[in-house]
Amino acid sequence: MREEVLERIKYMKTCVLAREICLLMRTNRAVLEPKDVQEICAHVSKLCKDEGCDEPSDLCRKAAEHLSTGEETKYLELCAQSCTKCGEARQPTPKNKTTYVS
Secondary structure, three states: OHHHHHHHHHHHHHHHHHHHHHHHHHHOHHHOOHHHHHHHHHHHHHHHHHOOOHHHHHHHHHHHHHHHOOOHHHHHHHHHHHHHHHHOOOOOOOOOOOOOOO
């Protein structure tokens, strides 16, 4: 049971946090400066990489690169793809659903 809890915590620290940050950035990008978005994308990319999700990590990193070159439409497309891939990420499933904790 301990391993399941630790795996769930790791998932929350990486995948869930990455998706929430990405969503918050995308919904509020009108008030953020390009450098803010680049920093956020780099952080989200690292979170994905830490979990071993290379494709979402690469997409987010590429989104930041396109933003720095002024290709905003490509940045938005890559960012959306990264979030979608991140949503497909593996979520730990409990092995024993009948665990009782008092």
